[in-house]
Amino acid sequence: MNNIYLPQLVTIEEIRDEAPDVRSFKLVFKDPRLREGFDFKTGQFALYSAFGLGESTFCIASSPTKKGYIQCTFRRSGRVTGGLSQLSVGDTMGFRGPYGNSFPIEEWKGKNIVFVAGGIGLPPVRSVIWNVLDNKADYGNITIVYGAKTVADLVYKDELKAWDEMDGVTLVQTVDPGGETPDWKGKVGFVPTVLEEAAPAAANTVAVTCGPPIMIKFVLNALLKLGFDENSVYTTLENKMKCGVGKCGRCNVGDVYVCKEGPVYTAAEIKRMYNDF
Amino acid sequence: MADKILKKEDLAKLIASVTGKGGRFVAPTTAARQIVFKKVSKAEEIAPDYILARNSFKEFLFPQTEVIAEFTVCKDTVDMRGVEVEAPETVVFGARPCEAASLAGMRALFTWDFVDEFFTKRDDNTVVITVGCTKGDEACFCTSVNLSPESTEGADVYMRETEDGGYAVQALTDKGKKFVAAHAAVFSEGSAKARALFMPEKVPGVDLKKISERLKDKSHYDNPVWKKLAMKCIGCGACTFVCPTCRCFDITDEGTAFEGERRKNWDSCQYDSFTLHASGHNPREHQPQRWRNRFMCKFNFYPEKFNSKGCVGCGRCIRVCPVRLDITDVMQEFSK
Numbered sequence: 041m042n043n044i045y046l047p048q049l050v051t052i053e054e055i056r057d058e059a060p061d062v063r064s065f066k067l068v069f070k071d072p073r074l075r076e077g078f079d080f081k082t083g084q085f086a087l088y089s090a091f092g093l094g095e096s097t098f099c100i101a102s103s104p105t106k107k108g109y110i111q112c113t114f115r116r117s118g119r120v121t122g123g124l125s126q127l128s129v130g131d132t133m134g135f136r137g138p139y140g141n142s143f144p145i146e147e148w149k150g151k152n153i154v155f156v157a158g159g160i161g162l163p164p165v166r167s168v169i170w171n172v173l174d175n176k177a178d179y180g181n182i183t184i185v186y187g188a189k190t191v192a193d194l195v196y197k198d199e200l201k202a203w204d205e206m207d208g209v210t211l212v213q214t215v216d217p218g219g220e221t222p223d224w225k226g227k228v229g230f231v232p233t234v235l236e237e238a239a240p241a242a243a244n245t246v247a248v249t250c251g252p253p254i255m256i257k258f259v260l261n262a263l264l265k266l267g268f269d270e271n272s273v274y275t276t277l278e279n280k281m282k283c284g285v286g287k288c289g290r291c292n293v294g295d296v297y298v299c300k301e302g303p304v305y306t307a308a309e310i311k312r313m314y315n316d317f
Numbered sequence: 318m319a320d321k322i323l324k325k326e327d328l329a330k331l332i333a334s335v336t337g338k339g340g341r342f343v344a345p346t347t348a349a350r351q352i353v354f355k356k357v358s359k360a361e362e363i364a365p366d367y368i369l370a371r372n373s374f375k376e377f378l379f380p381q382t383e384v385i386a387e388f389t390v391c392k393d394t395v396d397m398r399g400v401e402v403e404a405p406e407t408v409v410f411g412a413r414p415c416e417a418a419s420l421a422g423m424r425a426l427f428t429w430d431f432v433d434e435f436f437t438k439r440d441d442n443t444v445v446i447t448v449g450c451t452k453g454d455e456a457c458f459c460t461s462v463n464l465s466p467e468s469t470e471g472a473d474v475y476m477r478e479t480e481d482g483g484y485a486v487q488a489l490t491d492k493g494k495k496f497v498a499a500h501a502a503v504f505s506e507g508s509a510k511a512r513a514l515f516m517p518e519k520v521p522g523v524d525l526k527k528i529s530e531r532l533k534d535k536s537h538y539d540n541p542v543w544k545k546l547a548m549k550c551i552g553c554g555a556c557t558f559v560c561p562t563c564r565c566f567d568i569t570d571e572g573t574a575f576e577g578e579r580r581k582n583w584d585s586c587q588y589d590s591f592t593l594h595a596s597g598h599n600p601r602e603h604q605p606q607r608w609r610n611r612f613m614c615k616f617n618f619y620p621e622k623f624n625s626k627g628c629v630g631c632g633r634c635i636r637v638c639p640v641r642l643d644i645t646d647v648m649q650e651f652s653k
Binding site: 041042043044045046047049070089091092093094095096115117118121123130132134252253279280282283285286287288289290292293294295300314315316317 | 385386388390393394395397399400401402426427429430431432433434435438535538564565566567568569570572573574575577579581584586591592593594595596598600601606610613614617618621622
C-alpha cells in the first residue's frame with residue numbers, strides 16, 4: 041500500500057543553537073538511496089516528526105546545492121518543536137517531503153536580488169540565498185535586509201558575518217527599537233522601514249521576503265511603494281499544516297491551498313488572495 | 318426504471334448473503350433512541366421508518382480515527398511501520414440521495430495529486446445503496462442545491478420503497494451491477510408500485526449561481542453580514558462532524574515517547590486551534606471567520622476546485638446546531 045502519510049527516517053547529525061529557543065538540525069536520511077538521491081527545490085517545505093508528539097511543518101532551510109544532507113531551523117514554541125528540542129545528535133526524526141512549489145530562481149538569472157527577512161523568517165530565505173550564492177556568477181548584486189526583535193534573536197550569526205564579507209553582497213541588519221545592545225553596529229528600526237532606506241533600485245531586481253505575517257504585509261507594501269513590479273516580488277506563506285498534501289483542510293487562504301499551490305507566491309498572487317494569512 | 322424487486326422478506330436474505338461472504342452490512346438503525354448508520358446483522362435492526370441517519374455514512378470510508386503508522390523508538394533508531402488500511406467489503410444500505418452525492422467531492426479531495434489510499438481502498442470496496450426518501454422534515458433542502466429524492470449521484474444502486482414494503486431496485490454503476498449479480502438469488506423479477514417520494518420545498522430566494530458569484534468577489538470577505546449571521550456560533554463543530562462532505566482531519570501521535578501510533582482523526586475548521594500557529598498567530602482568529610471558511614468551502618472551494626457539491630442539502634447541520642444557526646439563512650443572504 042502506498043501510504044502518503046508515512047515519513048522517512050533521518051538522523052540528527054549536528055545541532056546548532058541559533059538564538060534563544062531557536063535551533064538548527066543537520067539531518068541525514070537513514071535510507072542510503074535517499075542520502076544520495078534526495079532532491080528538492082529551494083522554497084519547498086517538509087513535515088518533521090518528533091515520535092510520540094507528532095509532526096510540524098517548516099521549510100527546508102538548506103540549499104539544494106548542498107548535497108548529502110538537509111537542514112531545518114525551528115523555534116521551540118509548541119508540542120512538537122518542544123519534543124524536537126529534546127533530541128540529541130544521533131537521534132532519529134521523521135521527515136515527510138519535499139512538498140509545495142519553489143522559488144523560480146532560474147528565471148532570475150542576470151537580475152539583482154534583495155532578500156528581506158524578519159526573525160525566524162530567515163530560514164526559508166536562507167535556502168534561496170545559498171542557492172543563489174552558490175551560483176553567484178548567474179546573478180547581479182545581492183542585498184540582504186535582515187532584522188529581529190533583539191540582537192540575540194538574530195539567527196545564523198556566523199553566516200551573516202560570512203555574507204557581510206562576500207563581494208557583491210550587501211548585508212543590512214536591524215533590530216527592533218529597544219532590542220539593540222551597547223555594541224550593536226547595525227540599524228535600529230523595523231524591517232519594512234529599514235528596507236525603504238536600504239533597498240536597491242527596483243529596476244532589474246527581484247525581491248524575496250519572509251517573516252511574521254504582519255511583517256510580510258508591510259514589506260510587500262514597502263516594495264511596491266519602492267517601485268518593484270508585483271510579479272518580481274516573492275514571499276512564502278508558512279501556514280499551519282497537518283498533511284502537507286492538500287487533504288487536511290487548514291492551510292487554505294480563502295480558496296488557495298498553501299501546501300499545494302504555495303507556499304511561494306508573488307505579490308501579484310497575494311493581492312488576488314484573501315487577506316487572511 | 319427498476320431492474321429488479323427486493324421483496325420485504327428478502328431484505329434479511331440480502332443481509333445474510335452479504336455477511337455470509339464476509340462483508341459488512343451498514344444500515345440506519347436505532348441506538349440511544351437515534352437513527353444512526355451502524356453495522357447490522359439482522360433485518361429487524363434496520364430502522365423501519367426514518368428520515369435520515371444522524372451521522373452520515375462517511376465514517377465507513379473515512380473513520381473518525383484510524384491508525385496510519387506505528388512506531389517503536391529503539392536505542393539507535395526508530396522502527397516506523399506503515400499500517401495496511403482495513404477495507405472490508407461493505408454495503409451501505411439506506412443512504413439518502415443527498416449524502417450519496419457527497420462522494421464526488423470526497424473522491425476528488427482524497428485523490429488530488431496525492432492519493433490517500435486509506436480513503437480510496439475503502440471506497441473501492443463499498444457499494445452504496447440509496448433509498449429515495451418518502452418522508453422528510455423542515456431541515457431537508459436538497460431541492461435547493463439541485464438534488465432531489467430521485468438523485469442518483471454517488472449511488473451504486475438506487476432503490477425506491479414500494480407500497481408492499483419492498484424495494485424497486487435499479488443497479489447504476491458497474492459496482493452496483495456486479496453487486497446485484499453477485500446476490501442475484503435474493504432479488505426477484507417483476508414490478509411493484511413505488512411509494513410517493515417526499516420533495517422538500519425549495520428555500521425561498523436561494524440562487525446557487527448568485528452565491529457562487531458573490532463568493533468569487535473578494536469584497537464579501539469583510540461583509541458585516543458574516544458577523545451578524547455567525548457571531549452566535551459557539552464553535553462546537555457538531556455541524557462539521559455530521560456533514561457528509563466535511564473531511565478535515567488532524568494527524569497526531571498517541572502513546573509514549575517510546576512506542577505508539579500515528580493517527581488520522583477527524584478535526585473541524587470551527588475550532589480555534591485548527592489554524593492556530595505555534596507562534597500565537599491565527600489566520601482565522603474569530604468564529605465568524607471560521608464560519609465564513611465553512612460556508613466558502615461548501616459553496617466556493619468544492620464547486621470551483623473539485624467540480625463537485627460541497628453542500629448536499631441533507632440538513633444535518635441545521636438539526637444538530639445548538640444555537641440554531643441555519644446554513645439556508647446564509648444561502649439566502651448571499652443569494653441577494
